[in-house]
Amino acid sequence: MSSDRISAQMDFLTTADQLKSVSRATTLADGSRSENSAEHSWHVALYALVLGEHAPEGVNTDRVIRMLLLHDLVEIDAGDAPIFGEHDAAALAEQESAAAERLFGLLPGDQGRALRALWDEFEGNVTPDAQFAKALDRFQPPNQNLASGGGSWISYDVQYDTLVARVGSKIAHGAPMLWDWLQPRVAAFFERMR
Amino acid sequence: MSSDRISAQMDFLTTADQLKSVSRATTLADGSRSENSAEHSWHVALYALVLGEHAPEGVNTDRVIRMLLLHDLVEIDAGDAPIFGEHDAAALAEQESAAAERLFGLLPGDQGRALRALWDEFEGNVTPDAQFAKALDRFQPPNQNLASGGGSWISYDVQYDTLVARVGSKIAHGAPMLWDWLQPRVAAFFERMR
Numbered sequence: 001m002s003s004d005r006i007s008a009q010m011d012f013l014t015t016a017d018q019l020k021s022v023s024r025a026t027t028l029a030d031g032s033r034s035e036n037s038a039e040h041s042w043h044v045a046l047y048a049l050v051l052g053e054h055a056p057e058g059v060n061t062d063r064v065i066r067m068l069l070l071h072d073l074v075e076i077d078a079g080d081a082p083i084f085g086e087h088d089a090a091a092l093a094e095q096e097s098a099a100a101e102r103l104f105g106l107l108p109g110d111q112g113r114a115l116r117a118l119w120d121e122f123e124g125n126v127t128p129d130a131q132f133a134k135a136l137d138r139f140q141p142p143n144q145n146l147a148s149g150g151g152s153w154i155s156y157d158v159q160y161d162t163l164v165a166r167v168g169s170k171i172a173h174g175a176p177m178l179w180d181w182l183q184p185r186v187a188a189f190f191e192r193m194r
Numbered sequence: 195m196s197s198d199r200i201s202a203q204m205d206f207l208t209t210a211d212q213l214k215s216v217s218r219a220t221t222l223a224d225g226s227r228s229e230n231s232a233e234h235s236w237h238v239a240l241y242a243l244v245l246g247e248h249a250p251e252g253v254n255t256d257r258v259i260r261m262l263l264l265h266d267l268v269e270i271d272a273g274d275a276p277i278f279g280e281h282d283a284a285a286l287a288e289q290e291s292a293a294a295e296r297l298f299g300l301l302p303g304d305q306g307r308a309l310r311a312l313w314d315e316f317e318g319n320v321t322p323d324a325q326f327a328k329a330l331d332r333f334q335p336p337n338q339n340l341a342s343g344g345g346s347w348i349s350y351d352v353q354y355d356t357l358v359a360r361v362g363s364k365i366a367h368g369a370p371m372l373w374d375w376l377q378p379r380v381a382a383f384f385e386r387m388r
């Protein structure tokens with residue numbers, strides 16, 4: 001029945017509200033406070049909408065936007081794992097998978113399976129859509145840090161080589177044109193910090 | 195040149211970050227603080243993704259998601275006008291139009307015009323896509339208020355009839371199935387508050 005379906009969907013959407021209380025390592029562009037994962041999700045979806053034209057051939061921007069709207073929901077249970085922090089990758093993957101099971105499980109069965117598959121695709125980072133989505137997820141924080149004057153690079157004492165290895169490689173992989181644009185800007189920032 | 199294009203797009207995207215600092219009348223579902231317009235934009239885009247199946251025939255959910263990602267950007271300059279507050283509608287429309295001019299004007303010309311047209315379509319509230327998007331924008335706050343135990347209904351001393359007139363009518367217009375679901379829940383809440 002359609003009313004039961006809407007009730008299940010509203011359970012999911014009201015639970016999703018908790019993503020607004022998950023704090024990230026990255027700050028707002030003005031450095032005034034930490035960004036939360038809900039507003040980050042909006043921001044990267046907007047990145048996809050605006051920068052989709054620079055995606056490699058065959059990428060479907062609307063699917064990428066959908067992935068990015070969902071990509072961090074698991075953090076409601078598992079928290080945000082800062083990219084420059086240390087964590088047990090296997091334990092985190094298990095927590096996130098349990099979170100996906102619980103959260104997408106709130107939805108009607110068919111829809112829960114479809115959205116879980118989209119999140120799995122994002123995590124798998126194999127399809128061009130997932131690689132572009134992941135590249136945008138990695139591309140936004142350096143731009144926030146450049147705007148705020150260092151942000152999480154300062155708080156995590158990040159070196160240029162670490163940044164290229166952990167972040168640049170993923171951006172270059174899924175969105176080479178965006179890395180070509182960003183790389184000289186980041187290099188100049190770290191040069192000035194020496 | 196593609197690099198200049200990306201620079202203009204990044205100007206727009208970094209300016210858009212300011213939407214995270216625009217506060218709304220509605221609170222988080224747990225009532226802990228006011229929601230900001232960026233996380234609200236994420237939430238209603240997620241509503242569209244999940245509830246798109248209940249849209250009237252012919253609605254394109256992906257276009258609705260794009261509209262909702264953009265719909266509040268003008269608040270960066272014009273602020274959020276609470277739906278139950280008093281304001282000069284003509285003056286507000288003028289402020290928002292000037293904001294759209296400035297913000298979409300940061301983008302490359304062709305793209306700025308396309309996204310401005312999408313925002314104008316949302317504001318116009320004439321096409322089925324715009325009416326469904328607008329309905330979702332009106333549907334989310336009552337659900338937040340039901341979850342938090344009253345929220346902006348309490349702070350603005352809202353009566354049931356006012357709610358039906360200002361909010362229910364727009365939801366019923368663009369998403370009748372969602373109003374059918376919500377109306378008895380809202381009516382029961384106001385009945386309990388008597």
Ligand SMILES: [Ca+2]
Nearest residue numbers: 072075080081
């Ligand atoms: Ca994350």
